[in-house]
Each structure stands twice: as C-alpha cells, then as structure tokens.
Amino acid sequence: MVEDVAETARTTSIALDAVDWPGHLAGQHVDVRLTAEDGYQAQRSYSIASAPEDEHLVITVQRLDDGEVSPYLTETLVPGDELELRGPIGGYFVWREALGGPLLLVAGGAGVVPLRAILRHHRAVASEIPVRLLYSARTGADLIYRAELDGHDTIITLTDEQPPEWDGRTGRIDSAFLAETAWPAAERPLVYICGPTGFVEAIADALVTLGHDPSRIRTERFGPT
Amino acid sequence: MPPISRGFQGRRSDSAEAVRVPPGQYVTRDFPVLSAGPTPHQPIESWSFEIRGEVDEPRSWTWEQFTALPSEGIKVDIHCVTKWSKLDTSWAGVSLDTLLDTVDTSAEYVLAFCDGGYTTNLPLDDVCDGKAWIVYEYEDEPLDPEHGGPARLFVPHLYFWKSAKWVRGIELRQDDQPGFWEGYGYHNYGDPWKEQRYAGD
Amino acid sequence: MIALDGNAIAGDLIEVFGVDLTAATCMCASCGTSGFFAEAVVYMRGPGRVARCRACGELLFVLVTIRNITCVDLRGVVGLQPST
Numbered sequence: 001m002v003e004d005v006a007e008t009a010r011t012t013s014i015a016l017d018a019v020d021w022p023g024h025l026a027g028q029h030v031d032v033r034l035t036a037e038d039g040y041q042a043q044r045s046y047s048i049a050s051a052p053e054d055e056h057l058v059i060t061v062q063r064l065d066d067g068e069v070s071p072y073l074t075e076t077l078v079p080g081d082e083l084e085l086r087g088p089i090g091g092y093f094v095w096r097e098a099l100g101g102p103l104l105l106v107a108g109g110a111g112v113v114p115l116r117a118i119l120r121h122h123r124a125v126a127s128e129i130p131v132r133l134l135y136s137a138r139t140g141a142d143l144i145y146r147a148e149l150d151g152h153d154t155i156i157t158l159t160d161e162q163p164p165e166w167d168g169r170t171g172r173i174d175s176a177f178l179a180e181t182a183w184p185a186a187e188r189p190l191v192y193i194c195g196p197t198g199f200v201e202a203i204a205d206a207l208v209t210l211g212h213d214p215s216r217i218r219t220e221r222f223g224p225t
Numbered sequence: 226m227p228p229i230s231r232g233f234q235g236r237r238s239d240s241a242e243a244v245r246v247p248p249g250q251y252v253t254r255d256f257p258v259l260s261a262g263p264t265p266h267q268p269i270e271s272w273s274f275e276i277r278g279e280v281d282e283p284r285s286w287t288w289e290q291f292t293a294l295p296s297e298g299i300k301v302d303i304h305c306v307t308k309w310s311k312l313d314t315s316w317a318g319v320s321l322d323t324l325l326d327t328v329d330t331s332a333e334y335v336l337a338f339c340d341g342g343y344t345t346n347l348p349l350d351d352v353c354d355g356k357a358w359i360v361y362e363y364e365d366e367p368l369d370p371e372h373g374g375p376a377r378l379f380v381p382h383l384y385f386w387k388s389a390k391w392v393r394g395i396e397l398r399q400d401d402q403p404g405f406w407e408g409y410g411y412h413n414y415g416d417p418w419k420e421q422r423y424a425g426d
Numbered sequence: 427m428i429a430l431d432g433n434a435i436a437g438d439l440i441e442v443f444g445v446d447l448t449a450a451t452c453m454c455a456s457c458g459t460s461g462f463f464a465e466a467v468v469y470m471r472g473p474g475r476v477a478r479c480r481a482c483g484e485l486l487f488v489l490v491t492i493r494n495i496t497c498v499d500l501r502g503v504v505g506l507q508p509s510t
Contacts, residue, residue, distance in 0.1 A: 034230040034233045034235070035233070036229070036230065036233050037229055045434065068235060072233050076233070081230075082228050084228055086437050086440075089436045089440060089446065090436050091448050092432075092449040092462055092463075197428050197429060219431065219465065220433045220464075221429075223470075224471075225471065259472040260469050260472060262469060262478060263429070263467075263478075263483065342485075406473045409473075409474055410492045423492045
C-alpha cells in the first residue's frame with residue numbers, strides 16, 4: 001500500500017503499487033484476500049477506482065460497521081503493508097472507446113467507484129464520445145470524488161438529506177428523472193448501472209420501459225457478501 | 226503460503242462464548258440470511274405439510290390443522306457451516322415426534338423437501354426423540370419469510386443447512402438420498418461437534 | 427434475500443475456467459433464454475454460490491469451495507459462447 005485518502009467519513013481510497021500488474025480495463029475489479037496468522041482467511045471484491053492510465057492502482061473501500069475486511073482496509077492498513085490481490089477481473093462491465101456511446105453512467109452510492117474509473121479513462125484518452133454520469137447518494141456527506149466529478153457532465157441527486165446551500169436535485173432517479181437526463185432511446189446510448197441490487201434493477205427497468213434496448217445496458221450489483 | 230496480512234484478526238468470539246461453540250465457529254449477534262434462491266411466497270391457504278414415502282399411509286396437514294397441533298418452545302444454540310453460531314435462539318413449533326406418531330414406517334432415512342426445490346437428508350433417528358421440530362415462530366413472532374417462514378425444519382444438533390427453510394414435507398425412505406448441499410460435497414451427516422462440514426471429514 | 431449478479435463470482439469462475447466468463451453467454455437448460463454470465467441472479471451467502479436464470483429462476487450453476495478447491499456444477503447451462 002502506497003497511501004490512503006479519506007474520501008468521506010466512512011470511505012477511503014487506497015493506492016497500491018501492484019507487483020507484476022498486467023494493466024486493467026475501466027470497470028474491472030479485484031478480489032482482496034486477507035490471511036490472519038493462524039491461517040484464517042477472508043476475501044472481498046472491490047472495484048478499481050483508477051483508470052488504466054493512472055500511476056497507481058486505487059480501490060475505494062466503504063467501511064461497514066459490521067464488516068470483517070473493510071474495517072481492516074480503512075483503519076489498520078498503513079503504507080508499506082502488503083495486500084494480496086487477484087485480478088483484474090471482469091470482461092462484461094468494462095468500457096473502452098471502441099465500444100462507442102453516447103455513454104450514460106448511473107451510480108447508486110458506492111456504485112460510483114467503477115464508473116469513476118470509466119470517467120477517468122474517458123478523460124485520459126481524450127475521448128470525444130459524449131458521456132454523462134447520474135449519481136444518486138443519500139446525503140452530501142456520502143458523495144465520493146465530488147470535486148473531480150464536478151469537472152464532468154454529472155448530475156447528482158441527494159435522496160435523504162441535503163446540505164443547506166444545496167440547489168441540486170433531490171429524490172430517487174425514476175422514470176421522469178431519466179426521461180429528462182438520459183439520452184433518448186433513439187440515440188441508443190450505452191448504459192452502465194452500478195449500485196445496490198434494488199437500485200440497479202429499478203433503473204434498468206425504467207430505461208427499458210422508456211424504450212432503451214436491454215442489450216445496450218450493462219449492470220453490476222453491489223451488496224454484502 | 227499466502228502473505229500474512231499484518232494485524233488482521235478476522236471474526237473472533239470472546240473466550241467465554243468460545244467454550245460453548247463447536248470448533249471453527251464464531252459467535253454472531255446477527256442472524257445472517259443464507260439462501261440458494263429467492264424467498265418463496267407460498268399463500269398460507271394452500272400451504273400443507275406432508276409425510277409421504279415409505280409409510281403405511283401418507284399424511285398431510287393444512288396450516289390450520291398444523292398450527293392446532295401441540296407445539297413447544299425450544300431455546301438452543303444454532304451452528305451454520307459457514308462458521309457462525311448464534312446462542313440462545315428461541316423458537317416454537319411442532320415436534321417431529323408428534324407428526325411421526327401418526328404414521329407407521331420401517332424407513333431409516335428422511336429427505337425433507339421445500340418450496341423453491343431445496344432438499345436435505347437425515348437419518349430418521351436424527352429427527353426423532355425430541356431432536357427435531359417444524360418451527361413457525363422465532364423469538365415469539367411468526368417466522369420471517371427470510372428465515373424460512375411460514376415454517377422450517379429445525380434440527381439444531383446438526384449444521385444449520387439441515388434445518389431446511391420453507392419446508393413442505395418429509396419423504397421417508399429405505400435408502401439415503403443426498404439433498405442439495407450434500408450432493409455438492411457437504412457432509413452427509415453434519416455434526417458440528419465433530420466438525421463434519423465436508424464429505425470426507 | 428438480496429441477490430447479486432455474475433460479476434460477484436467472476437473471480438471464482440476464472441479460478442475454475444482460467445478465463446473470465448462474465449461476458450460469455452450461456453443458455454438456460456430449463457427455459458432456453460440466453461444471457462451473459464454476468465447477468466445471472468447470484469445468491470452469495472450460503473454453503474456455496476448459486477446462480478439462477480434471470481428469466482425463469484431455475485438453477486444455472488453452483489459454485490462450491492471446499493478445502494480451497496472451487497468446483498462448479500454447470501448442469502443448468504446448455505451452450506456456452508465465449509465473449510466476442
């Protein structure tokens with residue numbers, strides 16, 4: 001581990017110097033395995049938050065109160081510590097320029113992590129493909145990568161609580177929200193949806209109901225394992 | 226040998242609790258929900274519990290008939306093969322002895338079957354003599370569908386995968402037929418005190 | 427019971443098959459629907475991981491890791507097309 005950065009009160013980005021790393025595609029993840037001295041092991045998957053072009057491999061970890069691995073990664077791990085990784089993993093939930101667009105990214109909570117990697121890659125290759133991120137979080141304090149995302153075409157909605165000066169959207173991303181902010185189905189956008197299962201399925205269903213081609217929609221569901 | 230993660234402990238029980246649990250288990254205060262499929266939604270009006278197979282005559286109870294049978298409370302520790310144990314859990318339901326008293330059988334084995342297709346097998350001896358129930362209450366409330374409601378098999382002396390959720394009956398058999406997880410390499414019997422997690426243990 | 431999808435077991439599938447299968451398509455032996463492995467409905471928390479067809483709910487495949495060896499039972503799948 002090279003360094004860590006607190007993104008929010010409970011989310012930390014961890015930069016790693018990955019030995020013999022073959023490179024990765026934006027959207028992929030790694031499996032992290034911890035081994036205790038008595039041989040006990042625990043393993044979890046984390047999306048890669050960095051673009052293939054970035055200097056270090058970065059994962060962004062949300063600390064779960066009753067978690068087994070996330071408290072270790074966000075509180076115990078210090079620079080110089082080693083972490084066992086398996087990856088990069090995933091050939092389905094990836095974006096590269098050759099896949100085209102326009103590109104619609106829809107994030108629910110921690111689902112923003114792989115989509116941020118896609119955005120960083122999009123910028124690193126100076127892609128001219130139109131891209132937009134719709135990002136749903138509970139409160140302003142839960143927003144990850146805020147400053148960085150402000151530099152892109154990003155629409156944020158805060159569903160539970162908003163800071164006093166908030167003039168952005170509120171409420172869940174529903175059909176009406178998508179009808180306003182997504183490309184029309186006729187433009188055949190490539191859509192990547194990531195977040196909790198309920199969120200992903202509601203968005204996918206709403207897009208299909210709006211006429212979007214299901215084969216242009218890619219989904220990744222996050223949840224406790 | 227994988228690298229040791231400096232300072233990683235994993236889940237550990239405190240020592241007072243540790244003596245109560247079988248080898249390799251940790252105590253949880255949660256009640257994890259594990260499943261091989263979606264929670265079935267069986268309307269109670271069409272629910273039934275059956276005993277069939279190697280019996281003189283198959284028996285069947287509707288929900289009304291079933292819940293009219295004598296039931297008892299049970300307070301016991303439960304142990305899941307995925308390593309969590311939960312202490313002093315309280316349940317209520319009908320003893321398998323009450324149900325098996327209504328049939329004559331020379332069968333030696335039982336295969337429990339459930340909504341959603343799950344099955345698990347046990348020796349008949351292991352569901353007799355006060356060792357097994359069909360439970361429909363947990364902590365004095367109707368059993369939550371997530372945890373197997375309306376009713377699940379409850380055999381706490383074995384790993385909890387044997388306590389089949391959404392149970393709809395038992396088939397009495399002369400031969401032992403491996404159930405769902407048993408067919409995938411989990412131990413045919415599953416005694417947590419002998420740490421019988423996998424076939425060959 | 428909240429299910430995830432095939433992305434969650436991608437690492438295990440690489441261990442068994444040596445290649446990433448998330449973008450490969452498989453056909454459900456029960457209902458004939460084809461879909462990406464990544465889009466299967468996956469139940470993670472259990473003695474093993476169970477993948478079911480998103481269209482009909484029948485078993486597609488089951489992954490079990492016992493004594494550090496991961497095995498997969500693919501009996502619910504007919505036809506496996508690698509990703510293009």
